[in-house]
Amino acid sequence: MKVLVTGGAGYIGSHTILQLLEAGHHVTAVDNLSNSQMESLLRVQKLAGRSLAFHEADITDPAALDRVFAAAGAEAVIHFAGLKAVGESVSQPLRYYRNNVTGTLNLLEAMDAHDVRTLVFSSSATVYGSNPQMPLKEDSRLGATNPYGRTKQQIEEILTDVQASDGRWRLALLRYFNPVGAHPSGQIGEDPQGPPNNLFPYVTQVAVGRRDMLNVFGGDYPTSDGTGIRDYIHVMDLAAGHLAALDYLAAREGVHTWNLGSGSGHSVLEIIRAFEKAAQTAIPYSLAERRPGDAPVSLADPTAAFRDLGWKAAETLENMCADAWRWQQNNPNGYRVEAAAS
Ligand code: NAD
């Protein structure tokens, strides 16, 4: 299949493109490189032993999108392009709505104009907001609590309306839980620009000596050890979920929503211990205040994805840590060759 991937140079996009190429698909990637480096896709092509087409373009530019679609001959789209930092979305909401929501509207218009109506969308567990009902099911109440989350929830609604207006659309809404880890080669991985907001990249940067210590946000949650519990999912499992969703859509119209998570949770202290074991190094940390907006627990019920797609998260926490560490050790400054820009 000819697949167009927006945000393809990013963390999840690069791992998914590698699997698409390995499965024999033809890939066109579109990225404005606002949060990624071209180097990721150079490495993906080396690992796959196959090439892809790349367009440096912004999805908020309709004319650029039109040119990309004219060149790609795409049959389906996987849509990763988006801004994703929660704190930044609170201070720059217009930028987030323009980039994520307007960008998606442009993409849908370009798809319609070029007769492409199959789309896999990167949604997030963040759409469940502070819903305390665990584990979270696809029909659990939604209620994103920040602008980033609301862009995801709004895009889900827009996609649902578009499908209701024209039954030919085939749409998959994938709600990711906490993607972590890297390709087992250690060649591609997560490369945050500036200080990481998320736990795993922060831990790996402490381990490699780029940061002094980890702040554990909250030691007084109502959990077994007082720290927050999350449903971590290996990025290779997550990438496989996209291929499974594409296969499913090949035979079905409609809007289909799936949680992509493992169904089991780990606390921050458990992650520190597992990582210390995998990397054979100590992770200095100190207990800090709770981070505003954090839930005590977030856990997926992933049974629908298994039932419909035959997909489930297979990788262990041990592999998530070992692979994240291999990537960080091989690439202490991420894809940048020069000294770390912190
Ligand atoms: P990422 O930042 O590594 O990748 C996103 C890519 O999109 C980047 O390469 C960036 O340069 C590109 N991009 C952003 N705006 C663009 C625009 N206007 N035009 C073209 N390209 C643009 O992030 P990721 O972790 O790979 O996440 C991919 C998607 O999954 C995002 O939509 C994100 O919101 C969603 N998601 C991520 C997580 C996570 O924890 N990583 C969790 C849930 C959902």
Ligand code: UD1
């Ligand atoms: C965060 C976002 C969520 C987004 C997801 C994936 C918030 C409030 N939520 O989720 O919207 O979809 O990332 O990008 O930002 N932690 C520490 N120290 C750190 C970093 C994190 O203790 O330096 C803790 C957190 O409090 C949490 C756990 O580690 O308990 C996981 O945090 P993180 O990796 O940021 O993911 P989420 O908060 O689940």
